[in-house]
Amino acid sequence: MRLRDIVKKMFSGISETFKERSAELIKLELRELENAFTLLVISPLIGLPGPSTITSLRLLPYIERELSQSLNVSRRLDDMLAEMLGYLDIT
Amino acid sequence: MRIIITVGKGGVGKTTTAASLGLALRDRGYSVLVVSLDPAHNLGDVLNFKSRSSRMKILDNYEIIEVDVDEAVKKYLDEVSLMIKSTFKHLSVLNIDKYIDILSNAPGVEEHALMSEFKRIIQENDNKEFIIFDMPPTGLSLRIISLPFIHRSWLVELKKLRKAILDRRRMLKNIGEDVGEIPVDESSDPVMRELDNMLKECDFLVKKLTSRDTVCILVLAPETLPLLEAERALRKLTSLGISVKGCVVNKVLRLREPIPELKSKIEEQERCLSEIRRTFKGMTIVEVPFLEQEPRGVDALRRYANYIDSLVESILRS
């Protein structure tokens, strides 16, 4: 195998892992943003200050998926911490 | 169409001022609608008008509306429930009516309902030249008036957050990740659409309230507490970008002979009057004396209007 090919292969390998890695980070970020959004939307319904109850009710039907995701996350909050530390390579 | 809003502490004379201002404008040939948004109405009483319906014609070109607040709350919640039912169609098991019933006692619903009445009334009475809103006492008034502004800034923040979410989803999709069946564009996201709808409703109100055609009139008595409230209202309204045109200092005691028992009262009054001239400098300030008889009925209100004539003129000039 010529050196060029080796280098090429090496780099493509790196960029693959980079891509995977950044995809995971974007996913994590996305989920955090979705959780924040969901929390803000439902806050008037659970007694926290926030936009009006009516705003909540009007948005609620469209965020079912995010809502159940957030509920899942809060159910396994300990896991999530481990998960995040895993992503950041701290453990 | 122009809007005038009277704001001030309980009992200072907001309703009297609103009714009399309306009469003065009507007598100058304008078509006028005076609306009481105060849950404790006395607009009809001030006009000595006995019939008890929500909309009453007092004279040609002079109508009044007393908004039934309970009815407004009910109407508002009905609208909301209809809207929710149409979106929660698939959740027929959810007993939404029960929930809506409970909502009628939720904090803030009264303000929302009154704001939505405010909107409905200005939309349905576009043919009037003046709509004058007689408001409840300062605190509630300011809460109602600031509602669309607060709501608006929330919606703007929610939109920013939603946009960040859609950006991430799109990024993932672009690098070939399977994001499933979720919306990735603003145009196809129902949440964004709903946020935009709500924003549009707020924008209408914010625009109306901050328009040059809308002015607030502060009503106060020459006493410390009403003055403090009026100053607070002025700061709040100005910070929202709502124009405060003038103030009516009502129930000013003018004694022919000094009365010893009223000496300190008169001193407080004079102190307040000079403070008022300082604080509301640049606005039209009018004084109405404490009248021997309560100014009620069309004739008495016309006499009251003589005292606030320069305010009427300055509204018409602007």
Ligand SMILES: Nc1ncnc2c1ncn2[C@@H]1O[C@H](COP(=O)(O)OP(=O)(O)OP(=O)(O)O)[C@@H](O)[C@H]1O
């Ligand atoms: N200049 C005046 N002289 C004497 N009485 C007055 C004067 N102005 C108003 N009043 C009387 O004071 C009372 C309160 O007036 P009004 O109802 O207009 O106040 P308001 O600010 O609308 O009160 P509320 O906060 O209860 O709605 C009424 O009985 C009214 O007739």
Ligand SMILES: [Mg+2]
């Ligand atoms: Mg009143």
